[in-house]
Structure formats: C-alpha cells, structure tokens
Amino acid sequence: MIRNISTGLLGLAWATAANADWQLNMPRGVTELSAETYELHMMAFWVCTAIGLLVFGAMIISLLLHRKSKGVAAAQFRHSTGVEILWTAIPVLILLAMAVPAARTMIKLEDSRNPDLTIVVTGYQWKWHYRYQDQDLAFYSSLARPSLEARQKNSGIDPFDVENYLRDVDRPLVVPVGAKVRVLLTSNDVLHAWWVPDFAIKKDAIPGMVNEMWFQALKVGTYRGQCAELCGKDHGYMPVVVEVVEAEAFNEWVAANGGVTTRTFADNR
C-alpha cells in the first residue's frame, strides 16, 4: 500500500499533459451519436464558459474597484425593471439555441428501427448475460480472473500490475463493425445500468421491463465500460467490454462458438 501511495504521489508530481491517465474530457467515441453527444457537451461547456467569463468578470471588476478600503462611497440604486427583463429574456434565447440541437440528437437516439443485430443484455448481481437473438448464442460475462484476484481486500497484488484492472471480463461482447446493434436490456434481480462511454449509450436494466437502445460502432477496437447503477456490494465489479471486430471475423466468431450463421455480416459502414 505504501508503494501504491508513493506511486500515486509520484504520478502527481510528474503529471504532464502527455500522461493519458489525467484524462480531462469526455471521449469523442466511435459512433456517429457519440460524436454528436460530445459536440453537445462541448457546446454547453463553451456557453457556460462564456456566461461565466461575463458574470465572474463583472464580479471581479467589482471586487477590485468597489472596495471600502479604496474610499469609495456606495451608490444606492436598487432596482431596474428594464435590466431585469433583459437578463431574463437573453438567457431564454440562449437556452432555446441549446435545446434545438439536443432535441435533434435525442430523436436519433430513440430510433432503433431496422437493426442488423439484436442482443438481449440481462443484468445479474454481479455479471452480465448476453444473448444474440438471431444467432442462438448466449453466455455470461464476468470480471476477469486477474482483476478478481487483485480486487480482494489487501490482496497484495498491485492494481497497476493488472492489465485493465476492473475493466476486463472473461468473455466480452463481440459485434461486427458498422452494424446497427440493438440492445434489449433487462435485469434478473435489481437495477443495473449498461454503459459504454465510447458509444455514448447508457440505460437502466430493470427487472420485469425491457429497455431498448442502439449503437453502430464505426471503428474496430475494444471498448470498456461499467455497470452504472448501484446494484449491491459488487456494483464496482461488473464491467462491460465490447469487442468491435471486422464483419468477417464476427462471422467466424459466431461459427466458432456454435451460433447460427444463417445470416452473415458484411461491412456496411
């Protein structure tokens, strides 16, 4: 533990922008909608920054100039209906300008029609179950062994020595790149939430209900997330790992795992 602390402190001391661990912002992600979400996030951020500069700027000027120690006499003005109307109306306009693009993206997020692939995701305390609807393929996905061992209290294993500590599973979800994947989400026990930041999708898995969301990953790679809804003691230990592979590799993977291969996938990016 001492070593961990010193590692951490060292990391702190040698912090540089080049160090990827000091990630500051939301990922842009690998779907069209994750990029749109990122743009909405940045738009809201810059609007807030601009308003902040104006308000804090005025405040700071006031704090510097209008001090009793400078011998100024306090003005006694106390209201102005015109100003009140102005600073009510302008924010309304700014908000409208923000709401319109957000609404546009929301409409797309809800449109899960015509999927290429449907996967039923079921939350369990504390693992995920994946079922490929048309491929007749199903399996559980739980925390990978090395993380499981390292995560025990005082395990003596340094998490920094474990690859993808707490964000690795024994069997990841595999999907073909460019396919529109519809996720049907439910739970077997308590609430869970399935989240992959790079796809900008997150939804609750609710017992007795089926939720729906979709993604279309445009880049091959491994994408990691976690359960995002408190689900009991091992809530922190049910990661989500999605491997986005070439269509050809997906077909092979389905066949190798004994799934039905009546439908083969082609890259339709």
Place this chain on the structure above:
Amino acid sequence: MTTAVADAHEAHDHHGPATGIRRWLFTTNHKDIGTMYLVFSLIMFFIGGAMALVIRSELAIPGLQFVHPEFFNQMTTMHALIMVFGAVMPAFVGLANWMIPMQIGGPDMALPRMNNWSFWILPVAFGILLSTLFMPGGAPASGWTMYPPLVLQTGDAFPFLIFSVHLMGLSSIMGAINIIVTIINMRTPEMTLIRMPMFVWTWLITAYLLLAVMPVLAGAVTMLLTDQFFGTSFFLAAGGGDPVMFQHIFWFFGHPEVYIMILPAFGVVSEIIPTFSRKPLFGHDAMVYATASIAFLSFIVWSHHMFTVGMPLSAQLFFMFATMLIAVPTGVKVFNWVATMWRGAMSFETPMLFALAFIFLFTIGGFSGLMLAIVPSDIQYHDSYFVVAHFHYVLVPGSIFAIMAAAYYWLPKWTGHYYDETAGKVHFWLSTIFVNLTFFPMHFLGLAGMPRRIPDYSTQFADFNLVASIGAMGFGLSQLIFVYVLLTAKKGAQATAGVWDGSKGLEWTVPSPAPYHTFDEPVHVDRSVAFPKDPNV
C-alpha cells in the same frame, strides 16, 4: 406587600431560561431551539464528514485497503442521509428559528411547543439511523435514494431506515408549518409581505416546498415497507408492480428537496451581500419572483434524474426544456447579487468571503447543472462522478458555505461578541482551496467514465482520485478551525447592536447578545433601519 408585587412582576417580565438540562429539554424559546438545531446539525456535519473521509480514504488509491465493498456502500448511503437530513436541513431550520422572529419583529415562533417537539424528534431519528450501523447486515447500503429492488435487500436495518425517514419527515413538516404560521401571523404590523427580508421570503417558499413533498417521501417509503413486510407489490415487477414508479415518486420529492436545501442559502447570501456592500439588495422584488419561479419549476423537472430509465421521447423533451428553464430565475438571482455589489463599498469580513465564494462556486454547480439538462450529454454524465461533482458543488460550497456565512454573520448577534476574525478567514481560505481540490477533479473523473458509488476503480482514474482524497482530508481538518471559532466565540470584543458597518434590518436593532425575549410588543423603530427595502425611505 408592594415589594412582593413588584418582585412577582419583575419575575414575570424578565424571566430567563430555566437552568440545567431542563432548559434544553423543555424550552419553547426560539433562540434556544435555534441553538439546539444548529449544534445538532454541526454534530451531524462531523459524523457525515467522518463517513466521507472513510469513502475518500478507500478511494485514494486503486485496490481495497480499508473497508469491504458492503461497508463502503453503507458509508455512501449514510453519508448522504446524514448530510441531507441531519446537517443541511436542520442547520437552515436552526437559522430560521433564530432569525425569522427577529427579522419580522415577532416575539417567538407561532407554535413554540411544537417547535420543541420538532427539534427533539431529530436526535431520536438519527439515533435510530446511526444504530443501524451495529445491526446484523449493517446499515442501509442502497444509496440515499433507496431504489427498489436493491433497498429490499437491506438487512435488519430496513424497518429502522424507514422509521427514521418517517421521523425526519415528521420533524420537517412540523418545522415547516411553524415557519409558515410564524411568517404569516407574527410580523410586526408595518411589515407587509413584499417588505420582508429575503431570508424570510426564501424560507416561506421553502416551507411550502417542505409541506408539499415530505409527505410524498413518507408515502414512497411506506410503500417500500409494505412491499417488504405485508406482501404488496407496489415496486415489484413479479407482482405486477413497477420499480421505476418508486423513482418517479422519490424524485417528485427529491427535486424540490434540492431547492429546500438551496433556497434558504439564497436568502442568507441576499442578506450578507448588501450588508458588506453597504448598498441595498438590487431587485428585491425580482429576487422574490425568481425564488417563487424556481420553487414552481422544481415540481415539474423530477424526471431529469431518470433520463436513463427509458422514458418516451416526448417526456424526455419536456423534462429537458423544463429543467433548462430553471437556469433563467437562477441566473436572475446571480445577476442581482452581482448588481448589488456593483458600485458598492465592499469590505471582506468572513461572512462576506463565504457569501462571495458561494456565488462563484454555486454558479459553477449551476453550470454543470445546465450541462446535465441536455439529455444526450446527461446519458453520458448520469451516475458518473460528473454528477457527484455537480451536486457537491451546489451543496458544499453552495448550501454549507451559506450556512457558514450565516453562522459568522449572526454569531456576534447570538453571543454578543465578535468572533476571532483571523481564524474565520483562515477557515474560509482553507475551506475554499480544499473544497475545489476535492470536487473539481471529480468532473474529469466522471467525463473519463468513472461511475459513482464504487469502492474501487480502474487505474486510469487513480490520479484525480488521489487529488480528491487529499482535498477531502484538508477540507475535513479545516472544519476544526470552525469549532475553534465557536469555542472562543465569547472571548472577542463586545459587539454593538448593529454588529456590522452596513447592517440593516430589525434583528440589528436589538442589543447583542439578543435578549432571551425580543419584540414582546409591536416594534416601533426607525423605518429606514427596519425596512431597507421600503421605497418611501
């Protein structure tokens, strides 16, 4: 004979507090009860804070070092329940008890015996809640939001959790009724509603919010209780119920609750900024309307806490628009505070410093709130550390800083002495530095994908978590300076009736310390002092 009569008369007119423990157990005096509320809230602040430090210690570095995940979840749950219901809410009720009668020129709260009862319920409620830590299965660990079905997995603590929430609600409802009745009936005749000081106004509106939503919470937790013990299925899908319905009911309480914890803070800041700017509050009436608008909007935005549960698009759009609208009256409040400072003659005593930091840092929390309203972005932020950063910004340098500001502002009125200003300033600066060190990095953690309520995390989150933990330790330790200030509060110079250079309002017309009974008769004072808002002055 005449002497005896005179003595009896004397005794009646100037009877002070009873002595010993009886004074505190049986008191009906608004100042005593206010003090008890404030002391209680400070104790809870430290208990809840200690739990926060357990959380931050475990999260300082990756791996589990100190506690097991189940205990970690108990800590997050208890920390929130204690801070929300035990620290922030009672602190504002304590301030209301002390200051509302004095600000409106009333002799006491309208319902003094109920006042005593509504306070003394609290130690019982929190005694029960804290006792669950020692029960089989431990304290509740399902988060303060108590979502089913997880909350139904709570051990023996479950009925005690429900009962203590009922008691807290009972106390809040009685406190709210008392405050409403006091404000409506006990004002000195010349004080019309629109002339009331902002602290009184914000509390009047807050009290109505409490009255409207605490019974809703009581209903929600009662349904949990019957689901657990009496075979109902309100929230159990297997029996035809709906787990999401709990969330709707909870947040119908929960969102107004957010404003219950911030509106009185707005009131406090609206008192302090004019005093130390030596200038009347800008747009007093607009502030009242803005507060009322926020209160109204707070009832129609609850589902923004639930954008990921799977709602129809139309509902998502409605709740997004309504939520964004809250930025408008909140902006009006901030703009008015800035306009109040503008061309004032400011000085920077501790209460002013806390109030200024409130405006800066609460606004940052407001900005992240606006970002959270945008549904697609919220889907990313939801249940991540970004949300943790957001609500801690509005609650710690928001509500808690306002409470600190209020305590420093009115302390000389309560004790009759100036507190240690140097210690106050040190307390302020350390708190401000550490609060940002604690909570600002949490924005980054959330954006990078760290979920909330996890006892351990992937190594890519290690750096900012360590920063946050160092900040939290610093913030916790800094609060001991506040205890020092309180313990030495009576050692400073004798305070004048006005206490501060620019103070205006009825509470500053009575001597410091405020006598045990104030305003026994309708008050006759210089109107320019009593009613700084009065346009005729």
